[in-house]
Amino acid sequence: MSERPVSNYVGSYISWIMDSYDLGAVVITSTLLEKLFYPTLGTLGAVLPIVFTVLFRPLGGFIFGYIADKYGRKRTLIFTVLGYSLSIGITSILPTYYQIGILASILLSLLRILQGIFIGGDVSSSFTTAMESVRKMRGLFGGIMQSGTLVGFVVVDLLFAYFASIPNLAADSWRYIFAIGVLPAALAVFIRSRMTEPKIYVESKKDDPIKGLKPLRQTILVMIGFWIMIYAGPQFAPVFFGEYIHLTQAEIGKYAFYMNLAGIPAMIIAGGISDFLGRKFTGIGYVLLATIGAGIFYFSGFSLFTVILFGFLINFPSALTPAYLAERFKTFSRATGVGFSYNGAFIAAGFSQLFISLVSARLPLNASAFSILTLGSIIAILGLALGPETLKNNELTMY
Numbered sequence: 267m268s269e270r271p272v273s274n275y276v277g278s279y280i281s282w283i284m285d286s287y288d289l290g291a292v293v294i295t296s297t298l299l300e301k302l303f304y305p306t307l308g309t310l311g312a313v314l315p316i317v318f319t320v321l322f323r324p325l326g327g328f329i330f331g332y333i334a335d336k337y338g339r340k341r342t343l344i345f346t347v348l349g350y351s352l353s354i355g356i357t358s359i360l361p362t363y364y365q366i367g368i369l370a371s372i373l374l375s376l377l378r379i380l381q382g383i384f385i386g387g388d389v390s391s392s393f394t395t396a397m398e399s400v401r402k403m404r405g406l407f408g409g410i411m412q413s414g415t416l417v418g419f420v421v422v423d424l425l426f427a428y429f430a431s432i433p434n435l436a437a438d439s440w441r442y443i444f445a446i447g448v449l450p451a452a453l454a455v456f457i458r459s460r461m462t463e464p465k466i467y468v469e470s471k472k473d474d475p476i477k478g479l480k481p482l483r484q485t486i487l488v489m490i491g492f493w494i495m496i497y498a499g500p501q502f503a504p505v506f507f508g509e510y511i512h513l514t515q516a517e518i519g520k521y522a523f524y525m526n527l528a529g530i531p532a533m534i535i536a537g538g539i540s541d542f543l544g545r546k547f548t549g550i551g552y553v554l555l556a557t558i559g560a561g562i563f564y565f566s567g568f569s570l571f572t573v574i575l576f577g578f579l580i581n582f583p584s585a586l587t588p589a590y591l592a593e594r595f596k597t598f599s600r601a602t603g604v605g606f607s608y609n610g611a612f613i614a615a616g617f618s619q620l621f622i623s624l625v626s627a628r629l630p631l632n633a634s635a636f637s638i639l640t641l642g643s644i645i646a647i648l649g650l651a652l653g654p655e656t657l658k659n660n661e662l663t664m665y
Contacts (some may be wrong), residue, residue, distance in 0.1 A: 270462045271399040275407065277461045278396035281343065285385050285392070286418030287447055289356050292378065293419075293501055294426045294522060295440040297508040298515070301615035302362040302440075303374045310607025312505050313619040318378035320497070320616035323386030323609035330387025331605030333617050334394065335475040335598060340461050342391045342601075349384035350459045351448050353377050364381035369608055397592035397662065398600070404662065405545070408589030409537020416533065416581065419526040427519030436515065461477045466662070478599025485594050485607040486655045489551070491646025492584050495616035497562055498639035499580045500525060502619055503573075510631040511568055521573050527556075528577035533585035544657045552582035557643045564632040578655035583646060593656035615642070 292299070296312040304311025326346075331541030357377050363370045376647065392410065400407045422443060429439035504522050507513045513521065540548045550608040563572050595603035618638055625634035655665075 268484075270460065271401070271464075273409070273460045274399035274464060275396050275411075275464060277343075278392040278399075279411055281347065281388060281392040282411060282414035283418045283421075284347070284447075285350070285388050286415040287422055288350060288381060288385060288418075289316075289319060289415075290422035290526075291354070291420035291440075291447055292319060293445045294422050294504055295443060296505055298440045299374070302364070303371050306364055310620070310623055312509070313502075313623065315374060315378050316367065316497075316501065317616055317620060318375050318491075319382040319385070320612040322379045322382030323389070323612050323616075324606060325387075326383035326386025327390050327605030327609030328386075328399070328602065329383075331390030331394075331602035332475055333387075334391045334601035334605075335352045336472075337578040338463055339391045339395045339398075339467065339601065340463055343388065343395070343461070346384050346388040346391070350381055350388065353384065354382045354444050357381075358441045358448070386605065386609040389608050390601045393588045393603050393608065394592060394601040395461065395464055397588055398466050398597070403538070403541050404589040404593070405540035405586070405657075406534065407460070408537040408587070408592075409533045409535070409540075409585040411588045412537070412585050413530045413533040413581075415584075416526045416529045420523060420530070423519050423526060423558035427516055427523060429514040430519055466597055473598045475599040475602040477605075478577045478596045478639070479603055481653075482603060482607060484649060485591055485603070486610050487649030488549075488590075488646055488653065489607050489611035489649075490614045491642045491644070491649055492530060492587065493611045494618050494642025494645065495553070495556060495560075495580065495639050496584060497615055498622060498635050498642060499556075499563075500529070500577065502622060502635055503576075506631060506635060521570070524570060525573050525577035528574045529581035532578045532581045536582040536585035537589065540586055540589070540657070544655045545586050545593070546650055546655045549583060549586050550647050551589070552586070553643050553646045553650075556580045556583055557640060560636055560639050566610035590656060593660035594653070596661055615640075618642070 292315045296316060299315050300311035304314055326550045330342050330346055360373055361370055377596045396411050397408060425443055425446060426439060429435045429442050503525060504518050507518045507521060536552055556579050563576035563577060566572055591604045591607050592600060621638050625637060
């Protein structure tokens with residue numbers, strides 16, 4: 267079968283929207299899940315479902331990335347979507363702590379672990395397939411790809427705000443959010459059945475993927491920095507809105523919507539600029555801009571303007587990740603390298619919100635969040651500085 271670059275890219279992009287829908291679902295419902303499944307843990311209970319999800323993504327990224335490099339991208343994508351769709355569906359019908367006690371907490375934790383594994387695996391193939399199918403303007407299309415994360419969040423935010431605004435549905439809004447996440451599964455399987463293996467992968471010399479992972483030490487440092495910034499920033503924002511600003515559930519959904527919506531054009535713009543100025547130095551500049559935006563958000567007073575500005579600036583750095591990571595690895599190890607770089611960073615970054623919770627015992631919550639976010643900025647800049655410029659020196663450009 268001849269290659270279908272458009273189908274490959276569109277299928278991967280839709281896949282990424284669905285992946286982010288699930289993560290957005292657990293983020294936006296965090297304060298509800300805390301009360302229903304971890305009622306004795308306070309703020310810690312609000313972040314535990316997020317932490318369980320992200321900490322097990324590296325395992326999925328490595329396992330399914332390795333499978334994708336050895337046996338093909340397409341079949342791996344179909345398997346992972348079925349796995350995370352089943353997990354999110356079961357979550358929607360779970361009994362709560364008040365119905366079955368601590369068993370509810372255990373079941374939710376186990377489902378979030380499985381979800382992390384399957385989503386981590388999905389990243390490996392979806393990002394790799396998309397970037398291997400793009401011929402020109404990889405930064406721009408990488409930014410569009412990464413913006414799918416925020417499209418998924420925006421859909422979740424709109425649904426949550428809608429359900430939370432209806433008195434008869436508000437209490438069970440989390441169930442509707444997770445149940446709706448199952449519906450795109452059939453669509454995803456159909457779309458992925460139309461995808462093909464990228465030509466560069468089919469024609470490349472195959473080798474043990476482990477042999478091509480030398481860049482991993484540098485790429486994972488970049489991603490640790492990026493994800494600490496994200497998890498101490500927009501992923502922490504719903505908890506911040508509820509625990510510090512004391513917004514209602516409907517208000518949390520509304521402000522999270524505006525914050526994530528602002529990030530969609532930001533990622534596309536940032537990715538496009540990198541096609542002209544390069545990945546490395548634009549990345550460092552983006553990190554500095556994002557840190558400034560976070561300082562304004564956390565310290566200048568809560569308003570719709572600061573929320574939108576924060577949502578715009580904080581998403582500049584991560585717009586580079588699909589193109590940058592794909593360009594750092596050779597084809598025979600690309601899915602493994604991309605998957606573990608992107609997800610392996612969560613081994614460290616996944617604890618960001620736990621660190622915020624611990625630091626908040628001594629500092630106000632806004633100062634705690636900003637201090638952890640700034641630490642991520644420093645790590646990201648260091649990682650980018652240690653790596654090469656990949657725009658015109660990579661295997662994909664030669665192809």
